[in-house]
Amino acid sequence: MWLPFAPEEIPGLPSAADHGLTYRFWDGGDTFPADPADCAFYVVPYLKGAEIAVRPLAGMARAEVVQTLSAGVDHVQAGMGSLHPGVRLCNARSVHEASTAELTLALILASLRGIPRFVEGQRQEEWRSGFYPALADKTVLIIGYGSIGSAIEDRLAPFECARVLRVARSARDTERGPVHPLAELPSLLPEADVVVLSTPLTEATRGLADAEFLARMRDGALLVNVARGPVVDTKALLAEVESGRLTAALDVTDPEPLPAGHPLWHAPGVLISPHVGGSTSAFLPRAKRLLARQLTHWTAGEPLDNVVYTTA
Numbered sequence: 270m271w272l273p274f275a276p277e278e279i280p281g282l283p284s285a286a287d288h289g290l291t292y293r294f295w296d297g298g299d300t301f302p303a304d305p306a307d308c309a310f311y312v313v314p315y316l317k318g319a320e321i322a323v324r325p326l327a328g329m330a331r332a333e334v335v336q337t338l339s340a341g342v343d344h345v346q347a348g349m350g351s352l353h354p355g356v357r358l359c360n361a362r363s364v365h366e367a368s369t370a371e372l373t374l375a376l377i378l379a380s381l382r383g384i385p386r387f388v389e390g391q392r393q394e395e396w397r398s399g400f401y402p403a404l405a406d407k408t409v410l411i412i413g414y415g416s417i418g419s420a421i422e423d424r425l426a427p428f429e430c431a432r433v434l435r436v437a438r439s440a441r442d443t444e445r446g447p448v449h450p451l452a453e454l455p456s457l458l459p460e461a462d463v464v465v466l467s468t469p470l471t472e473a474t475r476g477l478a479d480a481e482f483l484a485r486m487r488d489g490a491l492l493v494n495v496a497r498g499p500v501v502d503t504k505a506l507l508a509e510v511e512s513g514r515l516t517a518a519l520d521v522t523d524p525e526p527l528p529a530g531h532p533l534w535h536a537p538g539v540l541i542s543p544h545v546g547g548s549t550s551a552f553l554p555r556a557k558r559l560l561a562r563q564l565t566h567w568t569a570g571e572p573l574d575n576v577v578y579t580t581a
Contacts, residue, residue, distance in 0.1 A: 413468025
């Protein structure tokens with residue numbers, strides 16, 4: 270088992286002696302902790318990039334499970350083709366929902382209520398009073414209504430929104446109301462004051478928020494991206510925010526990290542956070558609980574949680 274944390278720091282791990290396991294610590298360093306061919310359960314180092322994530326995969330001839338510590342798996346999936354059939358790829362559902370949803374609400378409220386303008390005013394000793402938009406009575410559209418999308422709606426509940434509209438790959442009903450299929454998105458976009466992107470990055474969602482998508486958003490609407498940068502067409506977004514028609518709050522960008530001198534840094538009405546949706550104090554204990562649970566299931570021959578892909 271390759272783990273990005275020292276095994277003694279993960280409460281509840283199956284006993285190595287009782288189960289005949291060998292735990293190896295690898296957090297993306299230049300030297301592998303052992304021969305990748307002997308690894309059966311690979312936990313991908315967190316926030317180390319796609320190149321490091323996939324580097325040992327080609328040699329993992331005995332792999333059975335690849336476990337990410339991120340909600341998205343796009344940085345790993347391309348390397349899964351080198352593995353034999355039947356290897357399960359699992360994501361970190363249950364780890365990032367609370368933190369990402371918190372940041373989503375922070376970005377929405379900061380953007381609507383003018384917090385960046387107030388911070389700049391404080392630096393310049395200027396009293397920038399006036400009327401600012403409220404989240405109350407707004408219609409919010411969540412695109413990507415999985416566990417993170419649902420957690421975002423949990424946190425929207427006290428803010429007295431007029432409506433929350435939900436979109437996912439396919440239609441379904443929930444206790445809160447219907448989830449619309451992606452095919453209905455063009456008719457829903459003009460109804461929303463705030464559009465939140467929390468969808469995985471797939472071939473279907475890459476460039477989803479393109480010029481046509483953005484043109485359908487109502488004047489003055491706010492686009493919030495806590496998904497992946499390439500879900501948004503950066504050039505099309507720049508055209509809309511520079512015209513003043515839309516505003517945006519982005520935890521992810523394309524390119525990422527956003528290089529110095531990029532026009533997004535100083536585009537009017539754009540608030541940027543540096544991909545920190547899941548990077549909070551809640552991450553480590555939840556990640557360790559997930560690993561203990563997954564390895565307990567695996568050693569017992571029980572079904573794993575969060576399986577998103579199995580190699581063919």
